[in-house]
Amino acid sequence: MIEIKKLSKHFKDVIAVDNVSFEVEEGKVFGLLGENGAGKTTTLRMLATMLKPTSGTAIINEYDLIQDPVDIRGEIGILFGGEIGLYDRLSARENIEYFGLLNGMDKAQINMKIEKLAKDLEMEEYIDRKVGKFSKGMKQKVAIARSIIHSPSIMFFDEPTSGLDVTAIRVVHEFIKELRNEGKTIIFSSHSMNEVEKLCDEVGIIHKGKMVEISSLEGLKVKYGEENLEEIFVSLVGEKNE
Ligand SMILES: Nc1ncnc2c1ncn2[C@@H]1O[C@H](COP(=O)(O)OP(=O)(O)OP(=O)(O)O)[C@@H](O)[C@H]1O
Secondary structure (H helix, E strand, C coil), rough: EEEEEEEEEECEEEEEEEEEEEEECCCCEEECCCCCCCCHHHHHHHHHCCCCEEEEEEEEEECCCCCCCCCHHHHHHEEHHHHHHHCCCHHHHHHHHHHHHHHCCHHHHHHHHHHHHHHHHCCCCHCCCCCCHHHHHHHHHHHHHHHHHCCCCCEEECCCCCCCCCHHHHHHHHHHHHHHHCCCCEEEEECCCHHCCCCCEEEEEEEEEEEEEEEEEHHHHHCCCCCHHHHHHHHCCCCCCC
């Protein structure tokens, strides 16, 4: 369960996130939708304890973001788009293993989990190769494996498909669906309503740091009398997206 309470982040005179509150029930997928610069990454970085909020807090599996950040880190898995920060000189296996050790797992547990992840994500062929020369899609799979090595119950994804080709996007989507089936609680950000529609139970639309709508997909359609969710998004944030 995630309960976000009046979360704000100011960078000098820029209000990146403005008094945002929402809840995500256990086992649900929440899509944070917004244009470039809307405040999605900043929100997720705060929830992942990577950035200190200016005000407000969140309760994540009963831990308070401000009081218990170390406990929260053990509960969450993070997959951020863009620069994913793998160690080029280490193999895929070593990159994943390193994170398992950081999360207090022992070698035997880690090895078992890596065998399964390598199979599930079809990485067996290159699991022992150095990641430096990997394609973007291959690196993303290593990052996915790394993010769940410690079996967190909560996952945060920040635009996890940005810059990936169609095949790699499918892998990420399938992975999110699988996590949902396993009952994980997920928040992921996107600027595409189509992506959100495929994967989410509920959506929050963020615009200029403010949450302008929170609803189930069906609820949005009923409220705005419009079947096409992309149209609803555009009408809410004011300009054409993509
Ligand atoms: N470290 C920072 N210092 C100053 N301003 C920042 C910083 N990080 C983010 N911002 C500003 O905060 C606002 C929200 O940025 P954020 O990265 O959260 O948006 P986003 O919705 O994730 O956008 P995108 O889809 O482009 O990643 C933007 O105006 C951005 O310029």
